[in-house]
Structure formats: structure tokens, C-alpha cells
């Protein structure tokens with residue numbers, strides 16, 4: 036990017052007593068994505084079996100015991116627990132492997148999902164990310180604005196019968212982030228349980244500094260489905276990890292080698308895997324600029340990044356990324 040006075044600021048330097056998080060990747064099962072539905076210039080016959088990755092984040096506290104956050108829960112280990120419409124959709128994503136799931140991955144690292152996880156942050160409520168919330172009976176669930184609305188009312192491309200699960204989120208333990216400033220979506224009833232404020236950070240228009248110490252940011256990442264959020268973690272001096280969820284499903288979209296596929300919806304119109312394609316494109320551009328402006332200080336990972344998973348097996352629990 037040209038160094039003009041209009042360049043977005045870099046990510047902020049560490050504060051004097053800066054808190055850094057530890058993190059590890061978790062297996063959350065595997066699904067198979069036909070290339071033609073995801074990237075431009077696709078091989079019409081090609082499909083890739085990709086991970087549905089989740090992440091464990093440890094946020095130090097003064098008390099000695101860190102806050103533990105799981106970002107995304109992957110695929111349910113028992114596929115029969117999905118609703119019929121979702122099970123039908125899953126037939127188009129075969130092969131699907133549901134083990135090891137996020138719970139088994141945590142247990143393998145010595146963590147009990149029922150006791151040791153303080154927060155579960157869901158990037159969004161698609162079937163391959165919601166996993167099995169019942170495994171986390173003591174965790175607080177964090178979701179993006181509009182998530183509770185679409186669980187009741189459905190969303191573009193996703194009729195209610197496709198995604199609503201009875202009790203997918205525990206009402207008394209779910210915190211929905213507030214609508215972003217200027218959002219026209221006033222109809223997204225806000226749970227009122229979150230006092231967080233959106234702010235801009237480097238190239239990202241809307242982030243929430245979740246613990247207020249500049250180490251864990253939840254990032255508004257609209258376009259894929261209402262409520263889609265990402266996370267930006269400060270893992271060391273001048274070192275960050277950006278978790279991109281489903282902002283795109285193929286790393287070649289982030290690198291600019293491919294575009295987002297549009298394909299026939301069966302009714303003579305084009306659709307994509309994103310509910311709001313122009314907004315999804317804008318979200319990807321913001322992340323691309325973040326990487327451009329901040330260079331090697333930002334490592335990025337999307338949920339279905341096969342290449343990253345293959346090259347970073349040692350960074351899955353019981354190993355650590357940072």
C-alpha cells in the first residue's frame with residue numbers, strides 16, 4: 036500500500052504491562068467442499084476434504100487461572116443429532132468425519148469441556164461450527180449481533196428449518212454483542228447482556244476489546260451469515276493471530292488468487308455461500324488490508340484451511356501455536 040497520509044494505522048504496539056494469550060488449534064471434524072461452489076475458475080469435479088477447525092485460547096488473569104475460550108465447536112460427533120434439513124445438506128458434503136471433535140481434542144490436551152472452558156465464541160451458527168454446545172454446561176457463549184434473530188427467523192439462503200436447533204444456545208449463558216454503529220438492523224433484538232463497545236482497529240471498522248486489555252478482539256465480519264464474527268489475538272510482542280472463520284472457505288481467496296464462486300441456485304439466479312456477497316467481499320478486503328498494513332506480524336487462519344492444518348499439525352493440542 037502506498038504510504039500516504041490516508042494509510043490505515045498499524046495494529047497498536049504493546050502497552051507496558053501487556054497481556055498476551057496462548058493458543059492452540061483443535062480438530063473439529065472434517066467436511067468435503069466441492070470447489071465449484073466456493074472459488075472461481077473451479078475444476079467442476081474437484082472437491083477437497085477440509086478440517087472444520089476450532090481453537091483454544093488462554094487469556095491470563097491476575098488470579099493464576101487463565102480464562103479459557105474455545106473459538107468455534109466444529110461438527111457434532113453424532114451426525115444424527117442434526118435436524119432433517121441439515122442432514123440432507125450434509126449428504127452434499129460427503130465424506131464428513133466427525134471425530135475427533137472439539138471435545139475429544141480438548142480432552143486429549145487435558146482440558147475438560149464441562150469444567151475448564153469459561154467462554155465459547157461461535158464465529159457463526161452454521162452446522163459445521165456449532166458443534167455440541169451441551170458439552171459446555173458451564174461456559175458463557177459469545178455470538179455476533181443478529182445471531183439470536185436468525186436462530187428464530189432464518190436468514191437469506193438459510194431458512195429456519197435448516198439451522199434452528201432446539202436449545203442450540205443456552206439463553207441464560209449467551210451474550211450477543213450489540214449491533215455495530217450505524218447498523219440499519221435495528222430489528223436485531225439485542226440481548227442487552229453485553230456492555231461492549233465497537234471501535235475501529237487498524238483496517239478493521241468494528242472490533243470489541245473483549246477483556247479490555249488489548250489481547251482478545253472479537254471482530255465484526257459481516258456478509259457470510261448474520262452475526263458472523265472473527266477474532267484477533269495478541270500472542271506476543273508484534274505478533275497476532277487472525278481467526279477468519281468462514282470469511283472465505285479457500286485460502287486462495289484471501290491471497291487474491293481466486294474469487295468467490297457464484298453458481299446457479301436452481302431457480303435461474305446466482306447464489307454464493309455468502310448470504311450477502313458484496314458485504315462478504317468487503318469483509319475480505321478489510322482482512323487483506325490488515326495483512327498488507329501489518330505484514331508478517333499477523334498470522335491468519337480460516338476455519339477450513341486445509342493447507343494450514345496440514346502444515347501445522349504440531350500446533351494442534353496437546354501442542355500449542357503460541
Ligand SMILES: [Zn+2]
Nearest residue numbers: 159161259281
Ligand atoms: Zn459457514
